[in-house]
Amino acid sequence: MSAVRTLVDLLAGRRAAATLAPREWDGVIGVARAEAMLATLACCVGEDDLPPSVAALFADQRAAAEVARGQALWEAEMARRALGSEGIEFVLLKGTAYAVAGLSCSVGRQIGDLDILVLALDIGRVENELLEAGWEWVKPDAYDDQYYREHMHELPPLIHKARDRMIDVHHTILPRTHRITPDALALVSDAVPTPGGFAVLCPTDMACHCAAHMIADGDLQGGLRNLWDFHCLTRDFVAADPGFWGKLDARADLHGLRAPVRRAARLARDLYGSILPSGWDGHDPGDIWYRRRLLARDDWGRATNFPLQQAFYIRSHWLRMPPMLLAQHLWTKWRKR
């Protein structure tokens, strides 16, 4: 069995860690690293039944994830100090949000940049406050800067000059030019507070954002981790509220995200064994391409199936930009090469 399949089976709990031969771990660890899920795996499998070298490596990963989590939470605190003094409210997104909300997908999860969501009308103030508090532009390129501001769902990335950490300031969750336009005002106004005093998206919006990010926005790079997030989020939310799936349907309709949310749910079932309600538990012939894309990694951690990768890459641009804009964009990018 391929290493990526074994990784998925271990995460899903379909296979016990003790059944792996020592050398089978090579590929599993390589693939988990490539998918930024090694610490997730280390937290998922028990400490028993592991070869000693794997147990030691996993202990390192768990400790490192704990430090990284503390550093990510500190970035959220820094953003609060920069924006809170001006009375600007913001909502944490993705990894940092999962961590402050104590959701199960945050256990061992790598957190990259700090992602926040603010009201579109606040975006200028947010930018000023962050620049005053020590963040700087990463991309000084004028075209990229203009492109972000006119067409994207976020400011160009900012990086803090002292701490070297990136912040992405969103005003919605999909690019402005995307075929789907989620209700950004509803996202912010229905956000919920966390015990630590931050705000995160409400459960249904969190699942919608996760699905939108994975299925409707990108080319499925890092998709196994995003799908794991979706699997854990929906599992947590259903445990707290048995009516969750019905509410998710209604909320996905509000944002125009029904198809991506449904697809994410089916993929999470197929790969990680999510339990879906009867209305969701269908099949779509197109899912096979998504599964193949998600599992396109060899035992050395290398991305495989180049044509399929390219197809998803082109698809992501097709969804994000109207054809004329895409043509202009590619022309400009090509001339600057």
Add this chain to the structure above:
Amino acid sequence: MRYAARIAVGPVQFRIGSDWPEPVAALESLYAGYPKDPERTADATVRLFAARPWRRWLRPSVHIGGDFVVPDALPLPLSMGLLAAEMGMNLQVALGWRRHMLLHASAVARDGRAVVMSGESGSGKSTLAALLGEGDWRLMGDEFTLIDPVAGDALAFPRAISLKNEAIAEMAGRVDAARLGPLLAGTPKGDIRHLIPRADAIAAMHQPVRPALILFPRFGGEPAIEPMGEGEAFVRLTEASTNYIALGEAGFAALTRLVRTTPAFGIAYPDSASGIALVEQLWAEAVR
């Protein structure tokens, strides 16, 4: 991948995959004397690959990849495949290892205590360690020294020593030719030839030792010794560590303890003989 080798250096088990047989053969000959455990899982993966399938044969150029990748890293010609493998192994350790604090430093040990030598490329830290390692010191490593954040001990990473330029001739005259790898001439880092550490250094590579002396060597100028305060040693070592920030508080605690318990000196030396004399002199004072 088509060709693969497994190598354990200190606490790190590598697997190295390659599109060509040559780098793997070169590695296996260089690391033939290292302990092998075929059952042990790899901690780190290195990949040496052709960016395009035809570049495997047509002007073959070796790209360095693995668990961690440096964007825009330039490929090397196949004749320097061994250097590519070495760079790949260093990269995976520098960016991926979390069990110990990594210092970009050479080290040698005697009587269960270590001299750690940190410096830029060209400071002579590799050559000094190699020379001392041929005397009555145990070579711990010429590139990385690992500090156990819990115990404070130094651990060895005795990869094959990367001799550069003038150091090649200097060492070639002192050691058995069987311990030298092939000459890699005209690499981006100059001429390189690898020296296999002595068998006793490899056999002892898992033995932790207490750091007793931290040196910051500088090649050139009159022989000089400058005692260094804890603060300066601390800052210099944070710069020499590839995972200090990633370790968080544990890294801070380990480094604070290291500089508080270990005397540090900057040394300048015009030639190897005076460099060795300075190390021996400071060692005698430190362990007295």
